[in-house]
Amino acid sequence: IDRQLTHRGAARSVSGLASMLAHEIKNPLSGIRGAAQLLEAGLGDEDRALTRLICEETDRIVRLVDRMEVFSDQRPLKREKINIHTVLDHVRQVARSGFARHIRFVETYDPSLPPVAGNRDQLIQVFLNLVKNAAEAIGDAVDGEIELSTAFRPGVSLRPHGSDRPIGLPLEFRVRDNGPGVPEDIASHLFEPFVTTKSSGTGLGLALVAKIVNDHGGVIECESHPRRTTFRILMPTYR
Ligand code: ADP
Ligand code: MG
Numbered sequence: 001i002d003r004q005l006t007h008r009g010a011a012r013s014v015s016g017l018a019s020m021l022a023h024e025i026k027n028p029l030s031g032i033r034g035a036a037q038l039l040e041a042g043l044g045d046e047d048r049a050l051t052r053l054i055c056e057e058t059d060r061i062v063r064l065v066d067r068m069e070v071f072s073d074q075r076p077l078k079r080e081k082i083n084i085h086t087v088l089d090h091v092r093q094v095a096r097s098g099f100a101r102h103i104r105f106v107e108t109y110d111p112s113l114p115p116v117a118g119n120r121d122q123l124i125q126v127f128l129n130l131v132k133n134a135a136e137a138i139g140d141a142v143d144g145e146i147e148l149s150t151a152f153r154p155g156v157s158l159r160p161h162g163s164d165r166p167i168g169l170p171l172e173f174r175v176r177d178n179g180p181g182v183p184e185d186i187a188s189h190l191f192e193p194f195v196t197t198k199s200s201g202t203g204l205g206l207a208l209v210a211k212i213v214n215d216h217g218g219v220i221e222c223e224s225h226p227r228r229t230t231f232r233i234l235m236p237t238y239r
Pocket of ligand 2 (some may be wrong): 129205
């Protein structure tokens, strides 16, 4: 009984801290958002696209923080029918106006790709992390290129451990870059937390990506060679 009480007390103080932090983070964010909206009035179309991006991204942080607040609930995330191309377009736009200005983007989309059942914010997070890693691998190389591609592969299925029924995973999403490739010594534990080769990296990006993909019933793998690194995600379709 003693241990249980302690456990409950600890859980309560953790969630109390989370909601305090959430409050502290959301305050300055609403300031940023308000300022961006005020700026928007005096701007031309091109700059207005940037202020809109500021608003969209601050809203996304607010939602992330909200999710952190309800983390202790373990409520299942809302899933909806998503056209992954709208997610990829958003991610490319964020990247092109920020950390990947100098990088060429190539999109190879299958226009008749069926939708995925997913959480939009989480899927944005997946591709933003992959594209950010790709951009960081490319560095300031002048011929940097990132390819985003999608394909429908109705034949692809996978038999999960301990199951005799294969699951169809016909949606394929790829993020490819022409950077130097994944360092060989970390290749076999790439998706584990705290694995990083960057001086200020967290090593949490790919662990989070793998968790989200897994939560969506999908799988992720990486194939890397110098000048050709591909992260490939397979997911079931919406139904
Ligand atoms: P972080 O980016 O904070 O280091 P990640 O989990 O996102 O953490 O990535 C882990 C490591 O995997 C990186 O430090 C890097 O060494 C390697 N990596 C990830 N993506 C790529 C890529 N596209 N090209 C080369 N190496 C990569
Ligand atoms: Mg990263």
